[in-house]
Amino acid sequence: MFEEIEDRFREIAPAVDHCSLRIVRERDEHLSVRRGVVQPPRVADDLGAMVTVVEDGGIGYAATSDLSAAGLRRATGRARDWARRTAGRVVVDFRSVQRPVASGEYESRVREPWDGRPLAEKVDLLSAEAERLAAHDSIVDWEAGLWRSAVETLLVSADGGRVAQRFHYLLPTLSATANRGAETQTRTFGGHAYCRQGGLEILREVGFFEAAPRIAEQAAELVSAPDCPSGTMDLVLAPDQMILQIHESIGHPLELDRILGDERNYAGSSFVTPEMFGTYRYGSELLNVVFDPTRPEQLASYAFDDEGQPAIRTYVIHQGILLRPLGGMISQARAGLPGVAGARASSWNRPPIDRMANLNLEPGSARFEDLIAATESGVYMETNCSWSIDDARNKFQFGCEWARLIEKGRLTAVVKKANYRGVSATFWRNLALVGDDATFDVLGTPYCGKGEPNQMMRVGHASPACLFRGVDVFGGA
Amino acid sequence: MQDYFYSLADGIEARLEGGEVVTCSFAAEESDFVRFNRSAVRQAGSVAQRVLTVDLIEGARHALGTLSLAGVPETDRARLSALIGDLREARRQLPEDPFLLYNTSPRSTERRRENELPEPEQVVDEIHRAGRGRDLVGVYAGGAIHAGFASSLGQRNWYESYSFNLDWSFFHAADKAVKASYAGLHWRREDLERRIESAAEQVSVLSRPTRSIRPGRYRVFLAPAALYEIVGMLSWGGFGLRAHRTKTTPLLRMIQEGATLHPSVRVLENTGDGIAPDFQEAGFPRPASVTLIEGGRYRDCLVSPRSAREYGSPTNGASASEVPQSIDVGGGEMAMSSVLRELGTGIYAGNLWYLNFSDRSACRTTGMTRFATFWVEDGVIQAPLGAMRFDETVYRMLGDKLVGLTAEREMILDPGTYFQRAVESARLPGAMVDDFTFTL
DSSP, rough: OOHHHHHHHHHHHHHHSEEEEEEEEEEEHHHHHHHEEEEEEEEEEEEEEEEEETTTTEEEEEESSSSSHHHHHHHHHHHHHHHHHHSSSSSSSSGOOOOOOOOEEEEOSSOGGGSSSSSSHHHHHHHHHHHOOOOTTTTTEEEEEEEEEEEEEEEEEETSSSSEEEEEEEEEEEEEEEEEEEEEEEEETTTTOOOOOOHHHHHHHHHHHHHHHHHHHHHHOOOSSBOOOOEOOOOOEEEHHHHHHHIIIIIGGGGGHHHHTTTTTTTTTOOOOOTTTTTOBBBEEETEEOOOOOOSSTOOSSOOOOOOOOOOEEEEEEEEEEOOOOOOOHHHHHHHHHSSSSESSTTSSSOEEESSSEEEEOOOOOHHHHHHHTTTEEEEEEEEEEEETTTSOOEEEEEEEEEEEETTEEEEEESSEEEEEEEEEGGGEEEEEOOOOOOEEEEEEEEEEETTTTEEEEEEEOOOOEEEEEEEEEOOO | HHHHHHHHHHHHHOOTTOOOOEEEEEEEEEEEEEEEEEEEEEEEEEEEEEEEEEEEEETTTTEEEEEEEEOOHHHHHHHHHHHHHHHHHHHHHHHOOOTOOOOOOOOOOHHHHOOOOOHHHHHHHHHHHHHHSSSEEEEEEEEEHHHHHETTSEEEEEEEEEEEEEEEEEEEEETOOOOOOOOEEEEOOOHHHHHHHHHHHHHHTTTOOOOEEEEEEEEOOOOOHHHHHHHHHHHTSSSBBBHHHHHHHHHHHHHSSSSOOOOOOOOEEEESSSSSSSBOEEEEOOSSOEEEETTEEOOOOBBEEEHHHHOOOEEEEEEEOOOSSSSEEOSSOGGGGGGHHHOOOOOEEEEEEEEEEEEEGEEEEEEEEEEEEOOOOOOOEEEEEOOOEEEEEIIIIIIITTEEEEEEEEEEEOOSSSSSSOOEEEEEEEEEEEEEEEOO
């Protein structure tokens, strides 16, 4: 189907400075079982394309779901109109942006295809896990779900570029909510973090079939647990909280479009400035952060971004020193800085903007036991449930679903409503120990919001557990 | 567009078999988006999208499917035919749904507004002119929004609106900025210029050195845009029947312990005053208003059809998410012109940002000040305030620490554009609050 659309485009593509077509088809399936009732499955099939034109230095796009020759011709005409309309009034002369003639392919590695099992079998699978979530009298709501997406993209340019990519995503979810009087606590299977590329084999790889009893037990335990204490103390974060910490206080501040000011009206700017790259101490020497689109199972692995730039594994922070921002080729040209292949669009109806893709914190050498043993007085926290950070990505406050006190090097009581706050510019310098491969987990989120018009994006994060010194920790109201 | 949707619905109904019933929900837009940074265009373009959701029902079994439509009859009919086949096969593998509910009392409606939007050239010209000599950043979004519903029981509903929303900031330097918007149905250059000048005047105050304050408790005036963020957080599970029955509502203490807000607090889902369609995706009409909080006490929930079945309570036309679309907070007695004098010494918060719950059961929220937020002494603005983090319960800020609400209220049109342009709106006053807690 895509080849026919490509042929139509190549026939009508105008002789301008740049003209490209990005076709996207996304097929989704949502299954869930809540409180013992199979929820109505939802399937979606979304197909459309965006034409982008650079002419006279201006830029314009037009997105359409009419992929006939007439539809593409109309869209191309609209995109040209926008390019002419904006010429001379744009942030950069878009003719000056060097665009590679990209060529290549990518496809997710899938061992057990989603369609290899009938719908009834997948519903039965979820029903069985959901039933195991209702294991305590205090549990008032429980749900098991699967969200599968298959996304095909084809980026073609009038100068002969052609990039075809196929992605297969799966997000398994579990949740149990316990209530006692005016107190309610929800425990989940990593929130939405266990999203990966692949097929149904992901369920085994992430421990989906073992999780439900533990989630139910912990939800029931939390609702009667004391609140997290308040004070300055050490903090050990599990990977499913580390990914939020990386996302909000490393990923977003390093996005080059924020640094250039594009997002100041909505998602915000950054405390990071261009002169910091190459010299600024972002964190302790233990902090190594890599833009890594090469892990086959990770959510945002790909071969090319949505502007056709080849994706290469690159350090953005090495031994605590800030090296480069996260920005695609247009932002790189505007800023005069190196970047990464991170210009991505949420679908056919939104233009690419600077995004994180996979942003991972490399494992160190400390065993989990070492992290705990090195803590005289502190808290161990798992699974993000609350996040808030200022528009410059500096002053943050995050909350976790489940926590345990650490007293004299040992894990002790479970506590609820565990929150902590800090400042990005100093928090990472208090990174005292980094967990080893055994504590490392490959996670992500399908819900990173940004951009005007708004876009929801899949991004991946992998991290070990980590120990931070001297953090402002607190509990409930 | 309306004829096209109805003809597709007719075609689907003609393919029904046996005792099948079908409901079709339609959403479409033709939008222009122009994004600005430093008063220059960063991105500009158009999006045309049409999305149809089909719920194919037989008895208590059903399956849902959503397709993006091309707008080309033969293409769309072929894809819909394949979808119907897939849904029949899926339905065969599923158990009965005890909570299925769709409107079996057909009530057809139309709500249509004329297109009075400007040409794109005019928009770009006038915004570009407004930004000259200033640092303007933001986005213009405008165009047609269509929504429809059709069922094989004979119901047809249509909504068509042409609106725009210019959501922008003027930056003085670094993070010193004034946020403003110009949204509505009729674009007038003089209205834009008036708002531009008003925002530019506020920017001049930002040129003063930034004041820093220590964490602690301060008297605060929350402008309507700031209160909108607080109410927006409450709407995240606060008013839906499902959240109440599963005890996940952040207003749990109102339900379980009889906690109250200030007696002057009144909150409605005011569909009659909003810009959202007056029907929802299962075909139920939305009443003109639903009273959520009255006299500071919790009153009614928003009830989706599914919750109606699950919990045995009649639906009041809420969408599946049970989130208000046209929220309305009643005004008080304080004149907007007197808020600085009433504030005395404290903080004027023009906006809040990035809110989340830090203790959901206690309805405690955290978030940041952003944009035009000022330190005020003896009723006079002294200086812009550096971004501060707050952490405070709604029971305090809209309860025993609420000093008063302004008589004047502001209509805010949601500038959101995730997946499609939003049709949510809010009408709210400003709020004066004592002992508002800042933590960082």
